[in-house]
Amino acid sequence: MEEKKVIIQLRDVCKSFQNHMVLKDLSLDIYKEETFVIIGPSGIGKSTVLKHLAGLLLPDFGSICIENLEITQLGELELNELRKKMGFVFQSAALFDSLNVFENVAFRLLRDYQIPVSEAEKIVLEKLELVGLKPEIINKKPAELSGGMKKRVGLARAIAVNPEFVFYDEPTSGLDPISARAINDLILNLQKKLKVTSIVVTHDLSSAYRVANRIGMLYDGKIIGLGTPEALQQNTDPRIQKFIYSTL
Ligand SMILES: Nc1ncnc2c1ncn2[C@@H]1O[C@H](COP(=O)(O)OP(=O)(O)OP(=O)(O)O)[C@@H](O)[C@H]1O
Numbered sequence: 088m089e090e091k092k093v094i095i096q097l098r099d100v101c102k103s104f105q106n107h108m109v110l111k112d113l114s115l116d117i118y119k120e121e122t123f124v125i126i127g128p129s130g131i132g133k134s135t136v137l138k139h140l141a142g143l144l145l146p147d148f149g150s151i152c153i154e155n156l157e158i159t160q161l162g163e164l165e166l167n168e169l170r171k172k173m174g175f176v177f178q179s180a181a182l183f184d185s186l187n188v189f190e191n192v193a194f195r196l197l198r199d200y201q202i203p204v205s206e207a208e209k210i211v212l213e214k215l216e217l218v219g220l221k222p223e224i225i226n227k228k229p230a231e232l233s234g235g236m237k238k239r240v241g242l243a244r245a246i247a248v249n250p251e252f253v254f255y256d257e258p259t260s261g262l263d264p265i266s267a268r269a270i271n272d273l274i275l276n277l278q279k280k281l282k283v284t285s286i287v288v289t290h291d292l293s294s295a296y297r298v299a300n301r302i303g304m305l306y307d308g309k310i311i312g313l314g315t316p317e318a319l320q321q322n323t324d325p326r327i328q329k330f331i332y333s334t335l
């Protein structure tokens with residue numbers, strides 16, 4: 088990272104579901120081209136934060152600025168334009184079961200960018216190679232792939248549109264340590280090669296330590312501690328210490 092330009096800014100974001108307040112005055116700055124990891128216990132609101140960034144959920148209160156656009160004020164068309172710059176890797180790989188690998192990875196290229204199929208094929212092959220998958224798998228359906236392969240296909244789909252932002256929700260969950268490591272290396276590589284700004288949500292601490300420029304711990308609706316992996320490990324907040332040491 089050469090410069091520290093804030094590209095995503097959350098201010099005092101509040102969100103309740105029924106009477107349960109999940110985000111409570113959450114404020115956070117994300118720098119351009121960094122990989123920011125959000126850690127925190129299950130059910131604390133990590134996926135909820137990502138859904139707000141994608142404009143899939145609106146806060147009850149507060150401001151969310153992405154590239155200086157207040158996204159809570161955008162109409163559906165403007166939001167779609169902004170979403171074109173985003174790639175999502177969902178918590179479950181969330182591939183379309185009835186579509187093959189090519190159709191899954193090319194989905195947004197064909198739907199949102201109206202790219203000709205021959206061109207899309209080139210892009211899909213290039214992205215599959217980037218995530219370490221062989222070209223032969225393009226005709227396979229998700230049911231024929233292992234969990235790790237599905238995660239990679241999900242990753243290839245997220246980066247097919249050359250996004251400026253990639254949001255990863257639990258990219259290594261359910262994977263064996265070797266596949267998880269491969270996914271971590273991919274996240275690092277994509278950041279290096281494509282210069283994306285990434286937010287990774289995980290409760291896998293070894294993954295967090297490996298990929299993060301900075302880590303923030305979400306707890307009780309807020310980021311209660313934030314810094315480099317080393318700084319976070321030295322943070323004396325008992326809630327952070329408990330989380331870090333209970334997951335060792
Ligand atoms: N659409 C929704 N409607 C009602 N409640 C919701 C909705 N989305 C999330 N919640 C609730 O908000 C809280 C936070 O959920 P969220 O999925 O963001 O947690 P998480 O930190 O991602 O958890 P995990 O690590 O298990 O994925 C949970 O109590 C959940 O039940």
Ligand SMILES: [Mg+2]
Pocket residue numbers: 133134135178256
């Ligand atoms: Mg989640």
